[in-house]
Amino acid sequence: MNRPPVNSLNTEHLEQLHRALVRLENEKCRGMILSSSSPTVFSAGLDIREMYKPELEKARKFWRTLQDMWLKLYSTPYPTVAAIHGHAPAGGCLLALSCEYRVIVPNVKIGLNETQLGIVAPQWFQDCMRNVIGERQAEKALIAGHMFNTEQALQVGLVDEVAADKAACIARAEAFLASQANLPLLARKTVKLGFRNSTLSRLMTGREADTKIFIEYIFQPKVQKGIELYLQSLSKKSG
Numbered sequence: 007m008n009r010p011p012v013n014s015l016n017t018e019h020l021e022q023l024h025r026a027l028v029r030l031e032n033e034k035c036r037g038m039i040l041s042s043s044s045p046t047v048f049s050a051g052l053d054i055r056e057m058y059k060p061e062l063e064k065a066r067k068f069w070r071t072l073q074d075m076w077l078k079l080y081s082t083p084y085p086t087v088a089a090i091h092g093h094a095p096a097g098g099c100l101l102a103l104s105c106e107y108r109v110i111v112p113n114v115k116i117g118l119n120e121t122q123l124g125i126v127a128p129q130w131f132q133d134c135m136r137n138v139i140g141e142r143q144a145e146k147a148l149i150a151g152h153m154f155n156t157e158q159a160l161q162v163g164l165v166d167e168v169a170a171d172k173a174a175c176i177a178r179a180e181a182f183l184a185s186q187a188n189l190p191l192l193a194r195k196t197v198k199l200g201f202r203n204s205t206l207s208r209l210m211t212g213r214e215a216d217t218k219i220f221i222e223y224i225f226q227p228k229v230q231k232g233i234e235l236y237l238q239s240l241s242k243k244s245g
């Protein structure tokens with residue numbers, strides 16, 4: 007990902023990611039490392055400006071593009087690793103959770119923090135967390151909107167490994183891909199999709215309903231007010 011300053015996910019960036027995933031699949035890619043050009047941020051999650059006073063059709067397109075990108079990422083036939091050498095809140099955490107393996111560096115925060123922002127992580131975000139860390143830990147983390155530090159993320163199983171720095175993180179991600187290289191492709195892909203099928207189907211069969219929930223939710227005046235205040239707090243911080 008290379009969308010400075012924080013790889014926030016707007017419609018255009020989501021489309022780029024989706025196109026890249028389609029191309030990798032068409033080219034029979036043998037593995038992907040999802041990483042960031044930023045030295046300190048993996049991805050800041052959804053671009054909050056896409057949800058602030060949006061036009062209805064643009065908001066719908068934004069959400070559908072996010073769904074498209076995620077459905078592709080979660081179901082790739084090739085192995086995927088997230089090299090998390092920077093913070094990964096909310097949608098950034100979703101990207102990492104959607105890969106098959108996660109390597110993180112020290113001093114990083116990762117989690118589905120939506121509750122803390124006064125918004126709600128959609129069901130499929132929640133499902134991804136549950137699939138990785140289990141029901142009990144996911145429920146606790148989601149209710150609190152908890153951001154895990156590196157050590158906590160490793161302890162709870164949110165990530166698989168800690169590496170010292172970005173170079174080591176990429177090297178460990180490559181090692182994971184190498185460990186998968188000799189597995190029969192069809193068998194590997196079939197097992198992966200078997201594990202992920204119920205989560206994928208839940209969104210695929212409920213896409214329109216999910217979009218409707220998103221639209222109705224973000225167009226509420228009190229939610230808009232919350233988004234406005236959050237945007238102000240973010241830009242005050244950097245100003």
Ligand SMILES: CCCCCCCCCCCC/C=C/CC(=O)SCCNC(=O)CCNC(=O)[C@H](O)C(C)(C)COP(=O)(O)OP(=O)(O)OC[C@H]1O[C@@H](n2cnc3c(N)ncnc32)[C@H](O)[C@@H]1OP(=O)(O)O
Nearest residue numbers: 014050051052053054093095096097126129223240241244
């Ligand atoms: C189960 C049933 C459910 C029913 C209801 C469901 C309904 C659906 C509801 C809606 C769902 C919404 C889902 C949302 C998921 C998301 O992903 S929301 C996004 C959450 N992201 C964050 O909270 C991260 C915010 N950012 C940060 O914490 C920090 O920026 C950082 C730690 C990532 C990086 O810090 P630092 O390096 O210090 O950079 P900053 O100075 O903070 O930021 C630089 C610059 O970027 C802007 N920015 C940061 N994050 C975002 C973002 N996410 N979107 C847009 N812009 C962002 C920030 O304002 C600064 O801009 P300026 O320089 O001031 O212009």
